[in-house]
Amino acid sequence: MNILSGLSYEQIYVINSIKKICILKNIDAYIVGGAVRDALLNAKVRDIDICVTKDPKLIVESLEEIKEFKYYSEFQTASVEFKRGVSIDIIRCRREFYPEYGTLPKIIPSDINHDLFRRDFTINALAYDLKYYKLIDLYGGIGDIKNKLIRKIHSNSYEEDPTRVFRAIKYSIRYKFLLYDRDEIISCASKGIFKTISNDRIAKEISLLCTEKNWKDAFLLFARLNIFDLNCNLIGKSNPVVNYDHVNIRLLNLFYSFKDKRDADILVDNSIMDSDLKKSMMQLKNIDVENFLKETIDNYEIFRQLKNMSRYELAYLSWNFKLTYKIYNYIYNLKDCILCINGNKVKDFGIKDGKSVGSILRYIKKLKLNTGIEKDLNRRDIQNALEYKDRKF
Incomplete structure (x- = not known):
């Protein structure tokens, strides 16, 4: 099967340019992971990763029409943006091992077989050999795509990297696939595997889930898999004030749905999320929502x-x-109530003290908000305002 048939002309042009250089330099090259998966699903290919058997710098130095590129020496990865509007990551094939569960892996250059083994799920452990035009499927990923399953590749996968749980949820809700490892994920969550990774890594995965079309299903899976204790009746709760199109509102809805405020702290204590959103969450922790404005009708x-x-x-x-x-x-x-009068108008009545001017303006605003009427300022209003200036307006 030629998976390139589902790509755009620009994508195919860039891939063929990389392929030609690899052949000239005796470098094996493979399209891997999500691009192969999405091509098999006849879905739009979001990201293209090409694994190669030598340092990507050897390829990038010979490429044309590059708009911008970044090279990450630790991982021997190059993110290349082309003038044709195509972005591709060129990655050296590698092995990974985890010194401790939850830590970032150590990297060792290797071949395509080891590279596929290090991946998270069988549906992502697929490669397309650009030289020989053939699919490589070592772990039954094509079968799992046909059977609509999300399945890990090797033992201890979720303990090694607990963020894989969130990615399993992401693919499950995106493609409506079943979680083959559901019971294992529940068991791992009960063992507290998420305590081995930072709030930043968890917050990043949750934020990515919030960009998904079926984000509410992700939150419901959090509860069903015992990842977080949530009030599911509050997830996606509608009202005339809230628009869920913005990712930050979805994150805020998760924050509202947490039963355990220790879980909610994950959304506050991190360096990933929007600072204004985190600041608001901090303020909200100190508000008694049930009694806030409860008796107020004014x-x-x-x-x-x-x-x-x-x-x-x-x-x-x-x-x-x-x-x-x-x-x-x-x-x-x-919110946008504006008075026709201002401080200068008040001063025209001989009121010079700034605090008194402020009290009068607040009194007039109180009248307008509670009656809907704003009348011309007169001395009676000034007298009434000054009589009650010690009250909170």
């Missing part, structure tokens, strides 16, 4: 309590049905 009080909150904090609060309307009311009716 529009000005709602405005006063919410005016300094971020959009993430507002979205979080809106998932509580007792607060949904109040948050909606604030965003669409109260």
Whole structure:
């Protein structure tokens, strides 16, 4: 089978350019992993990785039409962006071994057989030999694609690298494949394997899952596989305030759904996620959502309590049905309330003290928010405002 038939003209042109150089320099070259998998699934090929049996620098130095490239010496990997709008990673075939479970692997240059063995799942341990136009399937990946299974390659796979659990979930929800290793994943989660890796690595995998079309299914699998203790009724919970198109809102929804706040700390204590989102999560940890604004019906009080909150904090609060309307009311009716008068107009009545001017303006704003009417400023309003200036407006 020629998997190149499903690629674009530009992709095929670039691959053939790499192939020609490899043949001239006696380098074996293989398209590997996701590109082969997606071609077999007749799905759009997202990323193209080419494994080679010598240092990729030997290939890159002879390539033309390169727009930009980065070389990672530790892994002998080159990420190449071409002027034709095609990006390809050229990777040296390698073996991997883990000094300890959860650590990043040590790398040893090797051949295609060892390279396929180091991969996470059988459906990703596929290679296409560019020289001989043939598929290499050492671990039954083609059969697992036909049977719609996500299956690990070797023993201790999830203990070696617990992030593989998240990737198993990703492929399961993306392609609607069954998790062959479901029971083993549940067992590994109960043993606490995620404690062997950093919050950064976990947060990165969760963030990637949130970019998937079926992200809600990923969260539900978190619960079913005992990875996190979640309130599944809150996952993807709809209300008129929240739009789930943004990845950060999906992450916030996961944060809201955690039953165990120690799990929630993973989304806060990392260097991966958006800083504004993490800051909002920190603020939300100190809010008693059930009682926040519970008895408040005064529009000005709602405005006063919410005016300094971020959009993430507002979205979080809106998932509580007792607060949904109040948050909606604030965003669409109260938030952008602007007075026709300003401090200079107040001063025209002889009020010079800055605090008094502020109290009067807040009093007028309270009247407008609670009645919907803003009348011309008069001395009676000023008197009323000054009588109540010690109250919180």
